Amino acid sequence: MKTLFTFIPPEELKQDLIKSFPDEDFSFCPEIEQAEKEIQNAEVIVTYGEDLTEKHIEIANKLKWIMVTSAGLEKMPFNAIKNKGILVTNARGIHKIPMAEFTFGLMLQHAKQFPVFKKQQQEHLWNQALPIFELSGQTMLIVGAGAIGGEIARLGKVFGMQTIGVNKGGEDRQYFDEMLTLESFITGLSAADYVINILPSTSETKHIYHKHHFEKMKNTAVFINIGRGNAVKTEVLMEVLQEKMIAHAILDVLEEEPLPAEHPLWDLENVTITPHVSSHSKLYLPRAFEILKHNLRTYTKKQEDYLNVINIEKGY
Amino acid sequence: MKTLFTFIPPEELKQDLIKSFPDEDFSFCPEIEQAEKEIQNAEVIVTYGEDLTEKHIEIANKLKWIMVTSAGLEKMPFNAIKNKGILVTNARGIHKIPMAEFTFGLMLQHAKQFPVFKKQQQEHLWNQALPIFELSGQTMLIVGAGAIGGEIARLGKVFGMQTIGVNKGGEDRQYFDEMLTLESFITGLSAADYVINILPSTSETKHIYHKHHFEKMKNTAVFINIGRGNAVKTEVLMEVLQEKMIAHAILDVLEEEPLPAEHPLWDLENVTITPHVSSHSKLYLPRAFEILKHNLRTYTKKQEDYLNVINIEKGY
Structure with a gap:
């Protein structure tokens, strides 16, 4: 199962993730452009939530779940996501x-x-x-x-x-x-x-x-x-x-x-x-990765206890 | 009964005090130098606590009580105060x-x-x-x-x-x-x-x-x-x-x-x-004056429920 990141996490978090899920296939791309080649094979996309377009959702034939490691969802292509029945979770609560x-x-x-x-x-x-x-x-x-x-x-x-x-x-x-x-x-x-x-x-x-x-x-x-x-x-x-x-x-x-x-x-x-930094924190990504890891465990075990599931109709 | 201030309080607090104690005689001096003429007649001295010397205590023949509207007492002439059995209270707790x-x-x-x-x-x-x-x-x-x-x-x-x-x-x-x-x-x-x-x-x-x-x-x-x-x-x-x-x-x-x-x-x-201002506050003197008024009431009624009485031996 391929999990595709549209950003590069800090090395420590990356290694912890790989170690925690040794059987999974992770791809880390610095930006969405580099991720586009792999998007057709991704079951899971991990994104900051501002880079995905309708076109990406259309070509992502295996996509089941998008984990957004932020709280802002204004730029998400929710119509396309809804049509394909894709699960969306985010990192709300850590801000x-x-x-x-x-x-x-x-x-x-x-x-x-x-x-x-x-x-x-x-x-x-x-x-x-x-x-x-x-x-x-x-x-x-x-x-x-x-x-x-x-x-x-x-x-x-x-x-x-x-x-x-x-x-x-x-x-x-x-x-x-x-x-x-x-x-x-x-x-x-x-x-x-x-x-x-x-x-x-x-x-x-x-x-x-x-x-x-x-x-x-x-x-x-x-x-x-x-x-x-x-x-x-x-x-x-x-x-x-x-x-x-x-x-x-x-x-x-x-x-x-x-x-x-x-x-x-x-x-x-x-x-x-101040330049839109009120949520910035050295602890931000570690906390978001705790949610990601919980949900990845849920996904791989085909369970249902996802954290922070987004209601696609409401958009939050 | 004369109450002598060695500082000038803000007008609002001054008027409130005079109104609350219409029978008492208040003198407000900008500094200890101007207060020296009246010190022999003062029963009560209200001070920030850094201006009184042994000499002042010696000549203050009627002095019964010193109210210090701060918490720092390092500069108080405690030996002279002790010898004369003068009560000292301060404003601790408002900092x-x-x-x-x-x-x-x-x-x-x-x-x-x-x-x-x-x-x-x-x-x-x-x-x-x-x-x-x-x-x-x-x-x-x-x-x-x-x-x-x-x-x-x-x-x-x-x-x-x-x-x-x-x-x-x-x-x-x-x-x-x-x-x-x-x-x-x-x-x-x-x-x-x-x-x-x-x-x-x-x-x-x-x-x-x-x-x-x-x-x-x-x-x-x-x-x-x-x-x-x-x-x-x-x-x-x-x-x-x-x-x-x-x-x-x-x-x-x-x-x-x-x-x-x-x-x-x-x-x-x-x-x-920062210039020794951590306790500074627009609410500092109003709070200190609440303690002063409580203690003045106690003094005039010859009661014993003074707030913040200083143990002269210990110096706090």
């Missing part, structure tokens, strides 16, 4: 720890003025007279109260914060003091010190934040986007930040990625830009 | 929240490479290829497992960290997986990803870290000092960092404060210096 850590790091960086202290160090300046805030007692509005939002709320409660969550139907979730629906979330904006967007990209969530949403926020509020860049138009963010409607925006995702080098957003004083 | 938040902010800043991302933003550079670490799974050695160390350990457990604590006798403390004594703590250094010093300054803790302590640490370890600067000689830190024995030092306190502008430590690439 919540690094993304929640990243979010708290960014919030604390803002509250504790670390970039200003860094500048003072460069200037050899010992100056204590900066306003330093606490997370304790502050309110977070977490727009997207799934696994990642729940982990952020869990940490928030431990830091003594108020947590308001937003999901489609406004159902109660653990670690949230209050829940709002996607339709009513605008009512939570005025209470929030931190507005954290973790919505996935769907037709409902595209450009969901308009200028009037930011007008509702406190002028001391911080907007953090670690979800999808198209939740808000870059030109809206530019206006909001230039007019200082809020104190700061922290953007790990943007409508256009990479953000073009000449874009004026880079230079605004009240924005922090 | 743990801001200091634990500051510490986690600094650890996350290191693990998530925020200063490098900041530099990339200044250069308009979208580069994802930086190693990003997690706190989850890492080990903290908390040298000084009191109220502040306990709060850091509490957060550490929630972040999925291992917590090793150090106190005088090695007694068990909540949120610590393991405890060591001051004499044995060197044995915990090799396991730690983060070594956090929160020891107070005593004859036992002065210059407690020697070069051989840093030699025992991992070369990926981070040393964080939010306790007292004299726990380690600056020249030892310089050597350790220049020889890259550890990955990074984060120093909120230093042997000499302010660190002189011409000191070479400012410019080492593997050091982060």
Whole structure:
């Protein structure tokens, strides 16, 4: 049985996999182009999820299962996959720890003025007279109260914060003091010190934040986007930040990625830009490979206990 | 009854105090020099704790109680205070929240490479290829497992960290997986990803870290000092960092404060210096004033339920 990778895993993980499944045939290709020759013989494809097209699915005559080692599935050719009855699993659940850590790091960086202290160090300046805030007692509005939002709320409660969550139907979730629906979330904006967007990209969530949403926020509020860049138009963010409607925006995702080098957003004083890395972690692939190995064992033993099976109709 | 302040509190807190105690006589002086004229008539002195001398205590004939609105008492003239039987209370317990938040902010800043991302933003550079670490799974050695160390350990457990604590006798403390004594703590250094010093300054803790302590640490370890600067000689830190024995030092306190502008430590690439601000918080004085008001009420009603009474013999 051939398992085809459309990326090259780190040597340690590769060797561990080969050792764990000595009877299986693994092919590791650096990119989908090099994998195309072998795709007809692959029963299993392991991919980051952004390279497979309808054409690949059409020619993959033996393909039974696609393991996506990420959580984003927007680019998957689900129609072709559905027609052929191919199983899809992903690595959801492994993002919540690094993304929640990243979010708290960014919030604390803002509250504790670390970039200003860094500048003072460069200037050899010992100056204590900066306003330093606490997370304790502050309110977070977490727009997207799934696994990642729940982990952020869990940490928030431990830091003594108020947590308001937003999901489609406004159902109660653990670690949230209050829940709002996607339709009513605008009512939570005025209470929030931190507005954290973790919505996935769907037709409902595209450009969901308009200028009037930011007008509702406190002028001391911080907007953090670690979800999808198209939740808000870059030109809206530019206006909001230039007019200082809020104190700061922290953007790990943007409508256009990479953000073009000449874009004026880079230079605004009240924005922090990171290059879509909130889920990055030295532990990311080891965790994804644990799921892969579990599912490979299930596959080879013809069992049914797959982890993270995707509902092809729903796309998640 | 005269209450003399050797600092000027923010207007809001001042007015709240006057309103809460309309029958009392408050004097607010910007510094001890201006307060000296009134010190003979003061029954109560409210101070940050670094300005009173033996001479002040000698001339303060009516003085019954000193409220120190900080936790550090090293500079208090305890002999003179003891001879006159003056009550001393302080603001201990209000430092743990801001200091634990500051510490986690600094650890996350290191693990998530925020200063490098900041530099990339200044250069308009979208580069994802930086190693990003997690706190989850890492080990903290908390040298000084009191109220502040306990709060850091509490957060550490929630972040999925291992917590090793150090106190005088090695007694068990909540949120610590393991405890060591001051004499044995060197044995915990090799396991730690983060070594956090929160020891107070005593004859036992002065210059407690020697070069051989840093030699025992991992070369990926981070040393964080939010306790007292004299726990380690600056020249030892310089050597350790220049020889890259550890990955990074984060120093909120230093042997000499302010660190002189011409000191070479400012410019080492593997050091982060903040100007003794880990306990700073917009909520610091409001919390200290809650303790002050409680104790003032106790004083005026001649009751005995003072908060945070200092044992003059022990000095804490």
